[in-house]
Amino acid sequence: xxxxxxxxxxxxxxxxxxxxxxxxxxxxxxxxxxxxxxxxxxxxxxxxxxxxxxxxxxxxxxxxxxxxxxxxxxxxxxxxxxxxxxxxxxxxxxxxxxxxxxxxxxxxxxxxxxxxxxxxxxxxxxxxxxxxxxxxxxxxxxxxxxxxxxxxxxxxxxxxxxxxxxxxxxxxxxxxxxxxxxxxxxxxxxxxxxxxxxxxxxxxxxxxxxxxxxxxxxxxxxxxxxxxxxxxxxxxxxxxxxxxxxxxxxxxxxxxxxxxxxxxxxxxxxxxxxxxxxxxxxxxxxxxxxxxxxxxxxxxxxxxxxx
Numbered sequence: 001x002x003x004x005x006x007x008x009x010x011x012x013x014x015x016x017x018x019x020x021x022x023x024x025x026x027x028x029x030x031x032x033x034x035x036x037x038x039x040x041x042x043x044x045x046x047x048x049x050x051x052x053x054x055x056x057x058x059x060x061x062x063x064x065x066x067x068x069x070x071x072x073x074x075x076x077x078x079x080x081x082x083x084x085x086x087x088x089x090x091x092x093x094x095x096x097x098x099x100x101x102x103x104x105x106x107x108x109x110x111x112x113x114x115x116x117x118x119x120x121x122x123x124x125x126x127x128x129x130x131x132x133x134x135x136x137x138x139x140x141x142x143x144x145x146x147x148x149x150x151x152x153x154x155x156x157x158x159x160x161x162x163x164x165x166x167x168x169x170x171x172x173x174x175x176x177x178x179x180x181x182x183x184x185x186x187x188x189x190x191x192x193x194x195x196x197x198x199x200x201x202x203x204x205x206x207x208x209x210x211x212x213x214x215x216x217x218x219x220x221x222x223x224x225x226x227x228x229x230x231x232x233x234x235x236x237x238x239x240x241x242x243x244x245x246x247x248x249x250x251x252x253x254x255x256x257x258x259x260x261x262x263x264x265x266x267x268x269x270x271x272x273x274x275x276x277x278x279x280x281x282x283x284x285x286x287x288x289x290x291x292x293x294x295x296x297x298x299x300x301x302x303x304x305x306x307x
Contacts, residue, residue: 091151094134101126128158136165143171149181156188163192169200178209183216187251190223198224215246219256239264276301 089097105124109117135151142148152168176182186204189197198221205217222238225231242249242257249257269277279291279301291299 089134091135091138091147091154094131094138095150095154098126098128098131132158136168139171140167144175149176149179149185153181153185153188156185159192161191161193163189163194163197166196169196173200173203177204177207178213180210180213182208182210183213183251186213186217186220190220193224211246212249215242215249215257216251218242218246219249219251222260 102125105120105126108124109120112120132155135155139145139148139151148171152164152172155164155168172182172185182204186201189201201217201221201224205214205221208214208217218238218241222235222242225235228235239260243261247257248255268274276291281289283289291301
């Protein structure tokens, strides 16, 4: 394939690179980059993305663009293979670049007053939008890759209630449904309120071959609705399923099923209208007493602590 057929000519000895040909190009690289060949590269500003946040990735992008362009010009690299090039920043590099920028800001905030910290944070916190777009593109391009789960895990930190890009749930279901690492991801979906998240968690709870992953999905489904009074019956049904199928679900070294079950039993015993559990202790005079000794009488219980 000739170079003129790969890119639309826009002037004599000039080729145009669009966003679809390379993963990303920033306008801040300059409008034109001369090469040592007879061609020069002109960037199409209409196909580019915001450059303020992408400047973090500029150096690695320049190396990629220049090396690919030069190799293509002198015939070492077929033009058709450019769209498949993987020498750009990886998911881990994008994450590290963003996290390093955040750490630089936090270091700058240390020792400042709360008011100064708030101003710095508002003015200089590195927005994750560009990193989110890049990682989403990389995961979509290589959905079965081992790094895709790491990318989705990081994306969930910034997804909030809006959840992931719908296409990423399909990536998880198709390529990672039976992987142990999915447990940490489904546990992070508690905050999401989208139908896509609900459907995905339900699928995981029923179809994953990893028992602890299924249990984690049930737990996330429970936590998403635990304060919704209109869904108490649904929450109870999920709890019964968790107790029956995953009695020993351990997360971060703790048997969460056991803890949830104990809490629910305590709440049921202490519900309004239930008989108060027995309390044995000493009264203010030091005499042994039992709460049941006062059955039928009006009793005021005052619980307090001293540390």
